[in-house]
Amino acid sequence: MFYFDDFYGKKVLKSSLLADVDCFFTTRDFVLTSASRTDLEFDANGNRKFLIEKFGLKNIYTAKQTHSSNVKIIKSEKYFYDDTDALISDVNNSLLLLNFADCVPIILYSKKDNIGAVVHAGWRGTALKILKKTALKMSTELNVKLDNITALIGPSIGKCCFETDEDVFNKIVEDKSLKKYYEEKGHKYYIDLKLLNYSQLEEIGIKNIDICSYCTCCMSDIFFSYRKENGITARHSAVLRIKGI
Numbered sequence: 001m002f003y004f005d006d007f008y009g010k011k012v013l014k015s016s017l018l019a020d021v022d023c024f025f026t027t028r029d030f031v032l033t034s035a036s037r038t039d040l041e042f043d044a045n046g047n048r049k050f051l052i053e054k055f056g057l058k059n060i061y062t063a064k065q066t067h068s069s070n071v072k073i074i075k076s077e078k079y080f081y082d083d084t085d086a087l088i089s090d091v092n093n094s095l096l097l098l099n100f101a102d103c104v105p106i107i108l109y110s111k112k113d114n115i116g117a118v119v120h121a122g123w124r125g126t127a128l129k130i131l132k133k134t135a136l137k138m139s140t141e142l143n144v145k146l147d148n149i150t151a152l153i154g155p156s157i158g159k160c161c162f163e164t165d166e167d168v169f170n171k172i173v174e175d176k177s178l179k180k181y182y183e184e185k186g187h188k189y190y191i192d193l194k195l196l197n198y199s200q201l202e203e204i205g206i207k208n209i210d211i212c213s214y215c216t217c218c219m220s221d222i223f224f225s226y227r228k229e230n231g232i233t234a235r236h237s238a239v240l241r242i243k244g245i
Contacts, residue, residue: 022241037234069128093244099235101226105154132200158215159192
């Protein structure tokens with residue numbers, strides 16, 4: 001179950017499935033990336049420094065997100081990854097951060113292995129199955145058993161607001177007979193990106209999944225929404241710290 005929590009006076013969203021892990025989704029109250037909102041640049045820079053200080057880090061691991069299906073396993077000495085939409089870490093006391101404004105944020109974590117990932121899945125990433133690819137990479141390259149992974153599918157644009165034309169719909173939804181993934185209204189399609197990502201995890205045997213019901217477009221007073229704000233917006237973030245041992 002998802003719930004709002006306090007992080008040193010800042011409002012964040014956590015899940016009871018990983019309540020004892022340093023991972024959360026930020027809100028407008030804790031902006032870490034200003035994007036086109038230059039008026040929030042000072043706050044974002046200050047909040048990132050605050051995050052580094054509170055967790056005792058040298059820096060944050062992040063990426064230039066391009067709506068790809070590129071997944072990288074971080075290296076301890078490299079903090080920025082170009083053309084990457086999922087980061088995996090087995091580095092002690094490392095912090096992963098990716099940014100969102102309607103796309104689906106996902107946190108994967110295996111408590112047994114102390115290995116985790118943060119995934120950015122917009123409609124393109126969902127169509128390319130970046131989430132499934134990330135989980136399988138954790139398994140094949142870092143020997144994480146899939147049934148040890150807990151997945152948090154965070155706040156994103158919901159089926160209520162994600163309206164697309166037929167060309168995009170055809171790229172995202174493979175089995176058109178499965179009506180639970182979409183609703184057709186006239187010549188428009190309303191797609192459930194969170195549920196599609198959920199199905200990718202179920203497909204490979206991951207069962208410990210929490211899926212957030214919040215729509216960022218409907219709740220743009222709490223989260224940033226690219227669609228609702230016509231592209232002039234900052235970003236909320238998915239944050240995961242791999243604890244030191």
